[in-house]
Structure formats: C-alpha cells, structure tokens
Amino acid sequence: MESLTLSARIVVRPIREFRSPLINPLRLKRPSKDLSFMAATSIPQAKASIGLHFNNTCPSKEVLEGWRNADAVCFDVDSTVCLDEGIDELAEFCGAGQAVAEWTSRAMSGSVPFEEALAARLSIFNPSLSTVREFLEKRPPRISPGIDQLIKKLKAKGTNVYLVSGGFHQMIQPVALHLGIPVQNIFANKLLFGSSGEFVGFDKSEPTSRSGGKAVAVQNIREVHKYKAVVMIGDGQTDLEGRKPGGADLFICYAGVQLREAVATKADWLVFDFQDLIKFLE
Template sequence: MSAAGLLVSDVDSTFLAQEVIELVADHAGVRDRVEEITTAAMRGELDFSQSLRARVALLEGLQESVLAEVRAVLVPTPGVLELVRRAKADGWVVALVSGGFHEVIDELAVSAGIDHVLANRFGIEDGRFTGQVSGPIIDGAAKRRALEEYAATYDVPVPRIVAMGDGANDREMLRAAGTGIAYRAKPALREIADVVLDGESLLEAWPHLQAAAAR
C-alpha cells in the first residue's frame, strides 16, 4: 500500500497548544516543578527519558479520574485539524508520535482522523498513578524509528515525509524526514530544521506538504 505522503507530528506544543503532563500536574499541585523539568528537557539540557521519569514521579498517588478532566480541556493548535483534513484528503498518512500519553491524546486523535499514535502510558494501579511510566519510554530515537516504520509500511520515500515538532527530542525524526518543520520551537530544534514556522497557525505547513508531495 503506497501513500501520497507521510506526515508525522509531535503532540505537546505542536499538535496541541498545551503540554499534557503539565495539565495533569495541575491536579497534583506540582505544575511549576514539572514545567521547569519540561523546559530543560526541550532545550536539550536534560536527557528526555530521565526527565520524563522525574516528572511522572511527581504525580504519584493522583487519582486516575483527573485524566477525563484533562481530556476535556485539550486545545488543538490553530490550523492543525485543517492541516490534517487536507493531508488526509490528498491521500497522506498522518501519525502522532509523542513523549506525552495515550490516555490523554487517543480520543482526540481518533476524532481528528489520525492514522497512528505512538505515546507513553502512565502507570496506574487501583485507580491511582504509580509515579512510573508503563512500558518503554517514547524518546527521540523511538520517534525516529516510528517514522521509519510508517514510511516502510506505506512505501513513502524520504522526500515525501514531513515531520513537525518543537523540542530537542524531535531532532532525530526531523533529520530523518525529507522536510523537517520546527513549529515555534526551541533553539535545539530550530538549528537543524528545514523549515521554521513562528506564526500562530500550523496551516502554514500546508505549502510544504504540497511541495513534498510533488517530489
């Protein structure tokens, strides 16, 4: 099965205007501490896996029921749902690869028509957060591997792959794509991106998808 192109997007601060773990941390009263760790990780100052474990550890004991409240306040980045709609209409495969969490983003991904989602999972036992990540951590290397696997599955050559992100853990997948788009990104990503977008709307990425599809 061959697709017209492959669009792979980060989620937090790219597909979504928010950082999911910070929304969850609000409910635990530790958002400030989580934000500090997130910012350092996205700048490339901390190893992503270590930073994620540190952030999730701060959520230990939180009730699982807060996840429904977090899902209810998710805000897609302006223009991104229209970007996905146009890409899908033109025969593209669209995937989300995230250092965030399935429990929060899967429902929105289904409603947006996303083909694949790869993300982390919270450790939850007896209705409460364990403070651990369940399963392998989705870091920069995992994002790149997912991009390469999707491209192979749908027979999409590198020139017709577009990857979008905002932080240091998106570097590997942007380098692996034919077009790497840094959206309102940290310096660590901007310096290696093919395209830097600083506007409000991710629909600004559409001409770059059209250009990629023509290759």
C-alpha cells in the first residue's frame, strides 16, 4: 500500500479575488481552464447577525488572555481554514457528492461516530490514486478570507501553528505550503492505495480517523513540545472535542462558513470573521 504525498508552489496574483494557479509537482497535464487557489469574498453581514442569539460572541477577559498568550494554535481545515469540506468536494468530483455530504453533516454534528462516517463516505466512491491526482490539479482548495493574515500575525508573535484535520493529508499539503505552515505540523488522515493505484482504505492508526482523535492529536502536540497554552479553532464537534484535559485550553468556534449550533453554544468564543481574532491579538 502507498499513500500519496504532495507538495505545491502557490503563486498569488491579485484580481477581484486572491487567485493563483496551483502548480502540481506531479507534472500532470495542465487543464485548459484557469485554476485558482482562491480566498472568498467577505462574509455576509446577515451571517454575523446570527451571533446575536449567542452569549459567547464577546470574549471574556480570561478568554482573551488565553488567546493572546497561546504558545500554539491548532486549526481545523475543512470549513475553517478552507471554505469547503475536502471529502465532499472529492466525492462531488467523483459523482457522489450528495450522498457523501449527508454523511459529513452527520459526522460534524456528532450524531454518528467520526470513524463510522469516514469509512461510509469513502466506501461510496472509492477514490483511486489517479482520481485524487486529477482532483488536486483541477480543484485547488479555496481558503477562507482573513486566514492568511491571521496566520502571519500568529507566526510574527512566535506562536506555532498546526493543522489538525479529519480530512486527508494529501489534500491539505498544498494548503499548508500556501500558508507557510511546515508539513510536519499537519495532523490528518491518509488515503491508502494498492500497487495499481486502487483505493484500499485509510490509515486507521491516525488519531484523527476516529471520534475524540483531535483531542489525542492536540494532547500529543502539547506533550511533545511542552506548550503551556494551546488554542483549538474549528467548526465541528470533533474540534470541540479538542478542548480536553491535556489538550486545548480554549476552543474558538469559527462559524464563518458553517454554523453548527450544538458546537457554537459550547465554545469559549464564537466568531464569524477571522478579523475578530486578528483584532484581539493586538
């Protein structure tokens, strides 16, 4: 079995949105249409107004201190750093988008164990190695507005940044490279393929492949590096689980893409725009 490992060089050129062609190191044939690594436009004000129904959109003094003093920040990727759910996009590319998206919704709400949902989704469309390569060339990730600036601010403060995701390492590497995050700071699942490139499963030894796994990943990060303060940022139930003893001290729910009420109500801080996090770093 083999897993696909990728790197990418991102070149940003400003037009209406931030766009850049994704140059694939696998040297696949470049499609005729323009490919873009895009940052979305600003979040509609209507979405932010939903926050009026929650009592955790204004951070407490303790939460602000925890945010400003964090040694490390762990970001979810799907619907947080990126606008899309990677597995849903891959499934849509393979013609199974709706069926897989329904499972994703259940997994993110916590109504089914994550490992069950992951296995079920992959079994619906069984992505081959060649399909994943083609997808990565034709469907570059779309990053959330403000995430570039936030990560630059964190790094300038000396805060370490990690990507902790239930998505796939192979699809997250280009995102990490674009944001200047070391590949070794990615904690995610790995797709496995046979000798002919056929899909044979996923690496079940990865903590992020099961419910509670993000908490384990964050705990490992903290223990290895002896961090005193760690923050987890994400949108789903598995991200909320990262706030456990020995794991993250704070959980910040980012609802700029998806608002999951059951998760948002339990967050230490609910934000709809990364600019809020940037503002309170200063």
